[in-house]
Amino acid sequence: GQQVMQIPQYQHVQEGEDFTTYCNSSTTLSNIQWYKQRPGGHPVFLIQLVKSGEVKKQKRLTFQFGEAKKNSSLHITATQTTDVGTYFCVCSSYETSYDKVIFGPGTSLSVIP
Amino acid sequence: DTGVSQNPRHKITKRGQNVTFRCDPISEHNRLYWYRQTLGQGPEFLTYFQNEAQLEKSRLLSDRFSAERPKGSFSTLEIQRTEQGDSAMYLCASRFTALGEETQYFGPGTRLLVL
Numbered sequence: 001g002q003q004v005m006q007i008p009q010y011q012h013v014q015e016g017e018d019f020t021t022y023c024n025s026s027t028t029l030s031n032i033q034w035y036k037q038r039p040g041g042h043p044v045f046l047i048q049l050v051k052s053g054e055v056k057k058q059k060r061l062t063f064q065f066g067e068a069k070k071n072s073s074l075h076i077t078a079t080q081t082t083d084v085g086t087y088f089c090v091c092s093s094y095e096t097s098y099d100k101v102i103f104g105p106g107t108s109l110s111v112i113p
Numbered sequence: 114d115t116g117v118s119q120n121p122r123h124k125i126t127k128r129g130q131n132v133t134f135r136c137d138p139i140s141e142h143n144r145l146y147w148y149r150q151t152l153g154q155g156p157e158f159l160t161y162f163q164n165e166a167q168l169e170k171s172r173l174l175s176d177r178f179s180a181e182r183p184k185g186s187f188s189t190l191e192i193q194r195t196e197q198g199d200s201a202m203y204l205c206a207s208r209f210t211a212l213g214e215e216t217q218y219f220g221p222g223t224r225l226l227v228l
Contacts, residue, residue, distance in 0.1 A: 031215065033215065033216070041221075042204060042219040042220060042221050042222050043156065043204070043206075043217075043219045044219070045216045045217065045218070048215060048216065088155050088156075092215065101158065101215075101217075102158070103148075103155030103156045103157070103158075104155055105154060105155050106154075106155045108153075
């Protein structure tokens with residue numbers, strides 16, 4: 001079945017440094033979403049990417065969908081302590097059932113003030 | 114606040130007991146999902162409903178688990194004869210089905226501890 005990987009699993013950065021997490025799917029995706037989960041909280045939607053090679057920005061966050069629609073990245077510029085949390089990519093694939101999505105294992109970000 | 118509510122927020126039970134969780138989705142959302150999340154892992158899909166119809170169940174959903182959404186509004190997830198391995202956060206999410214709109218809105222979750 002479809003597998004989703006995220007690297008790194010953990011990342012500790014000094015406040016102000018940049019951060020990038022990568023998501024890779026074993027199958028071609030119809031779309032990919034990114035969610036953020038704060039410690040003790042629930043996943044919160046950040047963005048959805050649909051088109052091959054799509055790039056979207058939200059303030060300091062840049063999301064990219066690969067040309068082959070099998071991978072994606074999330075880049076945070078100049079991290080802040082409010083960026084702390086786990087970032088999940090959530091994959092919808094043509095090979096999974098219509099409405100079931102698969103969460104990646106997540107990248108946990110710690111920001112040292 | 115996302116508008117999805119879950120009750121109870123925490124549940125401690127003894128092995129072998131039955132537990133039931135409730136999810137109230139955002140009112141206009143016709144899709145409702147249940148996930149299970151263990152520490153350090155991403156949410157794992159359990160099942161989902163389109164209105165009152167349960168359309169898919171994961172193989173993770175053993176015969177001890179049952180979910181209902183009788184009137185197409187709130188949903189319940191029941192675990193019978195709980196086991197220690199059932200200890201996890203149970204998340205509910207909802208969304209409205211519209212072309213190109215796939216955002217799921219998560220509730221705060223019910224944290225289950227089976228002793």
